[in-house]
Structure formats: C-alpha cells, structure tokens
Amino acid sequence: MASKRNQECSLLYQVNTRVWLNDLAGEMGRPATLDDIPDAALDRIAALGFKWVWLLGVWRLGERGRQISRARNDWRAEFKHILPDLTDQDISGSCFAITGYTVGPTLGGTAALGRLRRRLRARNLRLILDFVPNHTALDHPWITDRPHFYVTGTEADLAREPHNYCHVDTRDGLRVIAHGRDPYFPGWPDTAQLNYGEVAVQEAMRQELVNVAGICDGVRCDMAMLMLPEVYRRTWNIDIEPFWPEAIRRIRLDQPDFVFIAEVYWDLEWTLLQQGFDYTYDKRLYDRLRGQNALSVKEHLSADQDFQRKQVRFLENHDEPRAAAAFPPSVHEAAAVLTYLSPGLRFFHQGQMEGRKTHIPMHLCRAPAEAIDTAVRSFYQRLLKVLRLPTVRSGDWTLLTPAPTDQQDDDTASDRDIIASVWSFEKRNRVLVIVNYTPEPVSARLKLPFPDLRRQKVRLRDLMGTTKSEDSGDALLKTGLALDLPPWGYRVVELSLVAAS
Numbered sequence: 001m002a003s004k005r006n007q008e009c010s011l012l013y014q015v016n017t018r019v020w021l022n023d024l025a026g027e028m029g030r031p032a033t034l035d036d037i038p039d040a041a042l043d044r045i046a047a048l049g050f051k052w053v054w055l056l057g058v059w060r061l062g063e064r065g066r067q068i069s070r071a072r073n074d075w076r077a078e079f080k081h082i083l084p085d086l087t088d089q090d091i092s093g094s095c096f097a098i099t100g101y102t103v104g105p106t107l108g109g110t111a112a113l114g115r116l117r118r119r120l121r122a123r124n125l126r127l128i129l130d131f132v133p134n135h136t137a138l139d140h141p142w143i144t145d146r147p148h149f150y151v152t153g154t155e156a157d158l159a160r161e162p163h164n165y166c167h168v169d170t171r172d173g174l175r176v177i178a179h180g181r182d183p184y185f186p187g188w189p190d191t192a193q194l195n196y197g198e199v200a201v202q203e204a205m206r207q208e209l210v211n212v213a214g215i216c217d218g219v220r221c222d223m224a225m226l227m228l229p230e231v232y233r234r235t236w237n238i239d240i241e242p243f244w245p246e247a248i249r250r251i252r253l254d255q256p257d258f259v260f261i262a263e264v265y266w267d268l269e270w271t272l273l274q275q276g277f278d279y280t281y282d283k284r285l286y287d288r289l290r291g292q293n294a295l296s297v298k299e300h301l302s303a304d305q306d307f308q309r310k311q312v313r314f315l316e317n318h319d320e321p322r323a324a325a326a327f328p329p330s331v332h333e334a335a336a337v338l339t340y341l342s343p344g345l346r347f348f349h350q351g352q353m354e355g356r357k358t359h360i361p362m363h364l365c366r367a368p369a370e371a372i373d374t375a376v377r378s379f380y381q382r383l384l385k386v387l388r389l390p391t392v393r394s395g396d397w398t399l400l401t402p403a404p405t406d407q408q409d410d411d412t413a414s415d416r417d418i419i420a421s422v423w424s425f426e427k428r429n430r431v432l433v434i435v436n437y438t439p440e441p442v443s444a445r446l447k448l449p450f451p452d453l454r455r456q457k458v459r460l461r462d463l464m465g466t467t468k469s470e471d472s473g474d475a476l477l478k479t480g481l482a483l484d485l486p487p488w489g490y491r492v493v494e495l496s497l498v499a500a501s
Contacts, residue, residue: 009309009393011346011384012052012128013045014317018092018365020350021107033108034058034116046123049388050348052259053120054128054220056318057095057362058113060104062139065190066093069363072189082358083368092365095130096222097137097190101212113215126217128261133205133243134226135180135191142204143168143177143192149201151178151193151236163187182226183235196232196240206247213251218259224277225268248276261312261345273310279345282311289315289335290326294437298419301342301399308397311344316352318362324376325357330488333379334435337464337490338419340387341433343397353380386431386463386492395425400446417442418483431463432493436485445480450495453477457498464492473497 017034024032045053069075070091080086103110117127136142142149147170158165158176163186165176179187180194187193194201212219225231227243251258262269262277269280288296301308315323315336327335340346355373386392400420417438423431430450436442453473460481461468485491 008051009343009346010051011049011348011387012054012312013048013050013348013350014054014056015350016318016360016367017055017057017107018095019360019367022366031106033106034103034112035108037116037119039119042119042123042125046125048384050125052126052128052218052345055113055116056130058103058107058129059095059098060100060102061093061095061097062099062137064139065097065099065137066091068138068190069093075361075363078361079364082360082364083366090366091363094188094190094362096132096362097135097188098130098132099137099140101208110215117216126259128218128220128259129212129216130222131209131212131219132222133194133209134223135188135193138166138168138190138192140192144170146200146204147172147175147177149194149198149204151195151238152176153178163189168192178236181235182223183231193236195236195238196227196243197236197238199241202241202243205243206250209247210250213255213258217257218261218278220261220263221277222263224262224272225264225266228268228271231266231268242275244272244275244277252276269311270307273307277310279310279312282313282344285311285339285342286314286320289338289437292331292437292439294417294419297338297437298399301338301419301421305343305397309343311342312347313339313342313344314347314349315339316349317347318349318360321359322357323352324355324373325359329375332376334437334488334490336379336383337433337492338435338437340383341392341423341431341492342421346387353377353384382464389431389463391425391429391431391494392423395423395429395431398422398424400449418444418446418485420446428497430495432481432491432495434481434483434485434493435490436483436488439487441487441489442483442485444483446483447480448476448495451477453497459494459496459498461494461496462491463494464490470498 021032021036024036028036070088079091083090103113120127153165153176155176164181165178167174168177178193179189180191181187194205196202224244226235229240229242232238232240248260260277262272262280264272264280265283272280285297285300288300316326323332353376355376356370358368358370360367398421400422417436418434419437420432420434434446453476456473457470458473458476459468459470483491
C-alpha cells in the first residue's frame, strides 16, 4: 500500500536559483540573495496550487569547476549561442560540481536558506534541495584530506582515457583520480568519482544526507541509480554494499515525512522504489510523448496503480529541452494534459508555463530575456485550475479501455487512437480525460463504465473550455460519450449527477 505521503498527487515547481537571483539583481541594481526573493513571488507559487519548491543549485561551488566551465571551448560556444553578450561572470560552474552542502555567501549563506524555508512554510510550501551522491567537485576538501575516498587510476589510465581521469593534488602528493560518470558516457570533467567500495565513504555520504535533511523537507537525488551495486560494478568493476536503504532509513527515523525523489533511467525505477524512494523520474512517459506514439503512451499508463502514483511526471526540466521548443503547440497541450492529469508528482519547471524556449545549461547563472507566450500561459492557467480540484488531487484514477457501445463494432477508432482515463472522488464526482494523441481527427463514442448513472440526469462541464450540457445517464450508458476530436485534441470533462428537484 502507498504511504500517506504518496496519496495526494501534489505539484512541484523547480527554480533555477542562481538565474532567479541574477534576474532579481538586475531589477534591484545590486547583488541579490535568498533573502531578496519577494514574498509576492512565493504567494504566486502557492496560489497556483504548488506544494513543493525545488531550489536547484544552492550549494557551494568551487573555483576549479568554474574555471573548467569557462575554459571548455565546446561548452563556451554553446553558452555564447544562448547569450551573445556572454561574459565570464555569467558562467558560475555546474551546480552538480559541489564543494560542500552549505549555501555560499553570494546566495546569502545557509542562514538565508533557513529564513526562506520559514517563509515557504508560512504558505504551506515545502522545500526540495539537491543531493549529489555519485561525485564531488575536483576541489572538494576531501580531495586534499581524504584522497582514498575517490576512485583512483594510473598514469596509463590517464593516457588512455584522458576524458575519464585527471591529476589532483592531495596531502599524499599528486594522484590520478577518476571523473564522475555513468557507464555509458565519458566522465564529467569538473567532478571526482567517489569510491563507494570504501565503507567510510558510504558513512560520510550518509552523514552529508543527514545534514541536508536538517534544512529542507525533501531531496532530489541526482543520478540515483548510479549507487545501485549492479550499476556501480558495471561502471567501475568495484563491488559495493547498497547505499540507499540504510541512508533513507536513517533519515526516516527522525523525519518520517521526508521525501526522496530519484532521478533514474534505464528501467530501474521500480528497483529504487523498493529501496525506499517516494518518487522516481518518469522519463519513459516523456520519451513516448516526444515520440508521438499514442499506443506506447497508453501501454505505459496501464502500469500498476501504486507504481503510477510514485512517478514524477514532467514535460521539461533542467536537463531536457524546453517543452515549448520540443513540442509543436497543439502537441504540447495534448502532452501536458496526458502528463499532468495522470497520477504522480506533477513537476513543472520555471519558465515552462510562460512558454520559454531557451534551455539554460547548468553552468550559467544568467538567462536571456524572452517574451511570454500568452497562448501557452493561458493554457497552463486553465490546466493548473483543473489540477487544484480535489478530484484530480486525491481521487482514484483509472485508465479507461474504450469498449464498443450497443451501436459500435468491436474495432473502433476510439480503441486505436484515444487515450482516456477517469478520476473519481466520493463517487458523485468524476473527471474524464480524453486525448486524441495523433495527427488525424477522430470521431468516436466512448462507453462509460458507470452503472450508477442509470435513471440519473448527468451534467457535463468542459473544464478546459466553456461548454456545459446535461444528458440522460441511460443514454450515455447506451450510446457512449460522443467524441469529435481534432488532431491532438483533448477534452477534460467534469461529470456530475444533477440533484433531483
């Protein structure tokens, strides 16, 4: 059974903290810290229905990572494309090359984060922060003081794989250590790979996690699957003990409602859920929506209900392209309806609801100015209004399998092309979500499996539009709900019983 914290399908809002503060600094004419985030901005986030705010990139960074980010010609060319007036000050270094889990003075320090957290809590908002278990920055204090904490290599390794190894200065002299990486791609050149084969490393990282948990309400764990013993061995040929079960157990002893979110790929979502995570990234749904294949989307949404509620549903994040750039407008809306009106943790990225199209690399602390796309903003305003309804937050969700009505053949367009589901709350309230996720129009009828509609008058209200109607429950059960959907069309219909007069 899902735990209490997983019952509500809540909303998470991701903020690129350094970019946000840079924008505020431009408005104020002076450097901005976490204390300068306006109460009005927090009020707006709360009013939209969000429960979680993820402040990306608050941890202390090092000078070596910043230098690497500024010196790489390929990265700099990308940065210059995004910011034609690029300066070194715009390149702060990757927020995943961390030198310590404290907030740097340019952001106001850890005390400012505590004050911001209290302001969030006053608005019933909860704080998510990053935890990066796989690696540290190259100038983390452990490099000097505890070089045995890292995967080491030889001069031959460095000569053969200069993209995966580098020299560092330690208390024991010059050493070759490995860059952090996953088994499929070259190393991240501004990072150093932790050696989880060392018991002391696991204990030190668990203590880091305890410290982080003391100043927030949940963590998003970067590349969490890299800590699985089978993945770690495939990457480094080193046997390790499982990290996550004990780390999560330790936090939950004092903070039973603390939330763990795993960034995870390679079909390892269920494995990490079994190790104690509350939520795992649903990259598979995102990829299938990008592929514009209705059948594969429908198959994915047919998974076990408990699994569905523990998925992080998103259309963009700091790693993916902007949704407004990756999806044509009509596909964008259809994909958003499918994503956010499915069960799970509903994840929105800063700028997504305004139609921003420029993806900002994690090395930058400034973003280009972009005009708001009023059509995208209007769509998300309507969608967020729906997402505030108790029915689609706390109700029961069921994927509907379109079946023939008395007037249809078995092989119908609805079965092939329509993705339909229903949210039910306290039996009398239902919300139907119906999407034609194809480039062709569809005309069909959707049979409704609701026998309690017999001898009832039913009100149908389009929650994403303005239409309302009433119909006989007996007629709806007999003939089904008539659907005429354009390419990428959708309907979100509140279905309620009309009280007898």
